[in-house]
Amino acid sequence: MSTPSAGASGISPARPATGDEPVGTTAPRSNLGELIFAGLALALGIFVFAGAFAIRLPGAGTQVGPRVFPFLVGTILIVSAAAVLVGVLRGRLADVEEGEDVDAHAKTDWITLAKITVFVAAHIALIEVIGWPFAAAVLFGGVAWSLGAKRWWAALLIGLALGLVVYVLFGGVLGLSLPSGPLLTWLEPLLRSLRG
Numbered sequence: 001m002s003t004p005s006a007g008a009s010g011i012s013p014a015r016p017a018t019g020d021e022p023v024g025t026t027a028p029r030s031n032l033g034e035l036i037f038a039g040l041a042l043a044l045g046i047f048v049f050a051g052a053f054a055i056r057l058p059g060a061g062t063q064v065g066p067r068v069f070p071f072l073v074g075t076i077l078i079v080s081a082a083a084v085l086v087g088v089l090r091g092r093l094a095d096v097e098e099g100e101d102v103d104a105h106a107k108t109d110w111i112t113l114a115k116i117t118v119f120v121a122a123h124i125a126l127i128e129v130i131g132w133p134f135a136a137a138v139l140f141g142g143v144a145w146s147l148g149a150k151r152w153w154a155a156l157l158i159g160l161a162l163g164l165v166v167y168v169l170f171g172g173v174l175g176l177s178l179p180s181g182p183l184l185t186w187l188e189p190l191l192r193s194l195r196g
Contacts, residue, residue, distance in 0.1 A: 031088050038085040045077030066176060115146035131181020136163030 052070035119142030126135040140159025145152040167184075170176045180188055 034084060034088040038081045038088065041077050041081035041084070045074045045081060048074035048077060112146050116143055119143055119146065128179050129181070131167075131184050132178040133160055133163030133167050133184065134181055136160070136166065 048070050052067045052074060055066050055070070057067070119139055122142070123135050123139035126138060129135075137156050137160035140162060141152055141156030144155030144159075149155050167178050167180070168187075170178055
């Protein structure tokens with residue numbers, strides 16, 4: 001007696017498992033990463049709100065005050081964090097990155113992360129000391145070097161140029177005050193004339 005073929009009965013015979021087939025179920029994923037992200041975003045939003053309340057308001061006027069932008073950023077951060085938190089608690093986790101050039105199993109490069117953290121802290125500490133443009137140059141150049149830029153000095157110059165553009169744009173055109181530092185005090189009269 002012969003075994004029926006797939007063509008005769010419409011049912012193909014069972015194949016032995018080779019181990020190459022996709023697994024139907026995956027191991028349960030931890031939602032710790034998403035919870036940490038939501039918590040940090042929430043804390044940052046609250047920090048931005050607290051900082052916005054510390055901003056001194058100028059005299060009465062009809063122009064948009066300096067607290068509007070921080071309030072907007074703080075609101076976006078808090079609402080986004082709350083949405084992520086609710087989604088994670090309801091079991092909706094982000095899909096695992098499956099990009100071609102991403103190794104999902106690669107370990108975190110803690111040295112690079114530590115370098116970037118140091119440069120961000122240095123930027124915050126140096127804004128009042130050396131001025132916004134130079135602190136921005138330190139941040140931009142340092143992060144570029146941490147991420148493997150070969151010509152760190154070029155990244156430093158690009159960061160300085162971007163810092164100067166932001167300084168002139170916010171200080172001159174928008175009328176907001178960024179610290180100039182001891183080397184750029186000569187720019188302040190020019191910015192005041194731009195504000196009109």
